[in-house]
Amino acid sequence: MVKKSIIVRELKRKKIVKKFFLKRKEILKNFSKSKTYEEKLLVHSQLQKLPRNSSKVRLRNRCWRTGRGRGFYRDFGLSRNMLREMGHEGLLPGLTKSSW
Known part of the structure; x- marks a missing residue:
């Protein structure tokens, strides 16, 4: 925070x-x-x-959840850390973990 x-x-x-x-x-x-x-x-x-x-x-631009200013994703309004956490929990619709 x-x-x-x-x-x-x-x-x-x-x-x-x-x-x-x-x-x-x-x-x-x-x-x-x-x-x-x-x-x-x-x-x-x-x-x-x-x-x-x-x-x-x-x-x-700051993450709405943590206030972090770096690693910000505009599409979600989240920092990279929160994007990853919320993506793993399935809280972000349309976000899938890539695998190749």
């Missing part, structure tokens, strides 16, 4: 990303429309004034 503080931090980031999504999108649209270098600098300074955690890139 991941420390509770890491999970809370990730939830906080999700909340901030959601809050600033429209504002960030509008600023980026203005950035792509600006033609001169000076205009781009002005728009970029507006973008830098937003909180760093408002960027979607800073979010990390």
Whole structure:
């Protein structure tokens, strides 16, 4: 299990990303429309004034069961360890153990 503080931090980031999504999108649209270098600098300074955690890139996919950030499978929302355990128990429909 991941420390509770890491999970809370990730939830906080999700909340901030959601809050600033429209504002960030509008600023980026203005950035792509600006033609001169000076205009781009002005728009970029507006973008830098937003909180760093408002960027979607800073979010990390985590296992919903353990909170593990590495070895994440998007199809199931689980880490590799939990995927294996739950697959052996037959809790994941459509997942079969490979044999050749």
